[in-house]
Amino acid sequence: MNFENTLSFAQAQDEADQLRHFRSDFLFPNHNGKDFIYLCGNSLGLQPKVAHQVLERQLNNWANYAVEGWFDGNEPWMFYHKELKKLMAPIVGALPAEVCPMNTLTVNLHLLMVSFYQPKGKRFKIIMEGGAFPSDQYAIESQVRFHGFDPKEAIIEVFPREGEEILRTDDIVAQIKDNAGEIALVLFGGINYYTGQWYDMEAITKAGHEIGAVVGWDLAHAAGNVPVKLHDWGVDFACWCSYKYQNSGPGGISGIFVHEKHFNNTGLNRFAGWWGYQESNRFKMEKGFVPEAGADGWQVSCTQVMPMALYHASLQIFERAGFIESLRSKSITLTQYLEFVINEVNINLDFEQYKIITPNNPKDRGAQLSIIAQRNGKQIFDGLMANHVLGDWREPDVIRLSPVPLYNSYEDVYMAGQVLLQVSKDVLT
CATH class of the missing domain: 3.90.1150.10 (Aspartate Aminotransferase, domain 1)
Incomplete structure (x- = not known):
């Protein structure tokens, strides 16, 4: 043009x-x-102009049903997150079972790293972009310390070449290959918050898998902004906030992605909570955690109804607009x-x-x-x-x-x- x-x-x-x-x-x-x-x-x-309306509807449900709102009304809270899953999935190129709205971004990053950062022997390092958003830096630093490692040794940061502002994909891939025997996790932001660079997620994911590492993404600046194909690219896990391009309000609900290839992996650690327990038997209150199928099994706390309602309202606009x-x-x-x-x-x-x-x-x-x-x-x-x-x-x-x-x-x-x-x-x- x-x-x-x-x-x-x-x-x-x-x-x-x-x-x-x-x-x-x-x-x-x-x-x-x-x-x-x-x-x-x-x-x-x-x-969104409908924000007041959707919140009022849920407040009315609370007023009219009280605790029975979990099971009664047009949108029972017990199952409300499932309505969002169908709308979230296309935005990140996932199957509905692979996504779940829950918590906030950094909380989810920690929960997913519990499962997908599993250092063993010489393979204990995490590779990430230099100059990542501080939340990612702090989360990764604290995770490696939790496992007993020194962040200076356990974290590999990839920076642009001298005199350049953005990262070259070839340099990222080369760093992954050069440290092939030591990397446990490849964890980048989909889009760098400072430069606005959208990394070649498919190529980086492929490179990480070729050396036997797990690959995850923080999509805070990518989800709802650019087309990603988490399922097709074979990404292991991802999380994102929904209050930027997805308009869910300040501190809005986060989303997670877990690839279906991990659904039956009983070797994954996770910090369990009641809401991640098998839905059909959740109210039996039995000992011994049995996860719900799919990404829902990573839930810890019960549905955050008001934040989900705001996210739901915006997701419906996305559906109409044709994301x-x-x-x-x-x-x-x-x-x-x-x-x-x-x-x-x-x-x-x-x-x-x-x-x-x-x-x-x-x-x-x-x-x-x-x-x-x-x-x-x-x-x-x-x-x-x-x-x-x-x-x-x-x-x-x-x-x-x-x-x-x-x-x-x-x-x-x-x-x-x-x-x-x-x-x-x-x-x-």
Whole structure:
């Protein structure tokens, strides 16, 4: 597509956009009577308008049924998670039995590592990307310490080459092969939170399996953003939060994936809880943990009804919109337009004030662009906020902007570019 940095072009693209009506399903933050241009879905998705309705429905169930709400009503809480499983599975390329909504992301990462990080002899190391989100770093560090290892010896971090911002797949694969006899677990984030790089999950998973390691993924920035095929790629396990691209609200319910090839593996450790017990016999209250079939067997605590209701509401919007095909197609074009607009800002400034460090190939990124501001970055970010453009800031010099295809428009992107240009001129001259 030949882009134009004009309002008329942006509006024409919006008029032709078959997904444009989904924008009206969301609430935009407002200050002094003016909506923000919201480009921060990579951190927290917008609130669906139906959120109040779904919460009220569950509150009414609580009021009308009390404890019997677990078994009575149109959506008995005992089985409510099963409604979500059917909608979650396509988003991560899984079978419904392989996914389950439960807990929060880092809790799930720990629970899954109990099962899938099993160091033995010389094979005790975990390989991950350098500069992963701190939650992943802390979780992995504490897990290796729990097993009696020194993180400096047990964790292999792969960093970009000197002078580069993103990781090369060949370098990741080479590191896996070079440490083949020592790696127990390959555990990466699907998309790096800082650079926005979408790693080649299929190639990395294959490389990990070829050396006999287990492979897991943290999909915090990938689930609901890019198309992944966890089942087909043979990924062993994964987990994700749902409050970013999947709009389930702050601290929203997490999701897990466990490949069906592990369902009957009795050699896997797990931290058991009542809700993971075999559903048909759960209320017999018997000793001796017998897990429910599939990913549900990794549940510990009972269904978190209110967070699940919010997630359910958003998942139904995804189903109507057509994830993955329709949303991914718009996401690619919308992000390309943002890239074009940022480059136009540089042209108007007569120097490269903004360097996009996110890969420019759509197969290597999702909806997020991470932009280094060469000068006065924080001041410019604050100027964007003051002019109703909301992205987010990452030290020391990165502005992250994420046009989400469910609710962002081409006009949003164009107007954000105009504000960025004006703020830059005000700050830099």
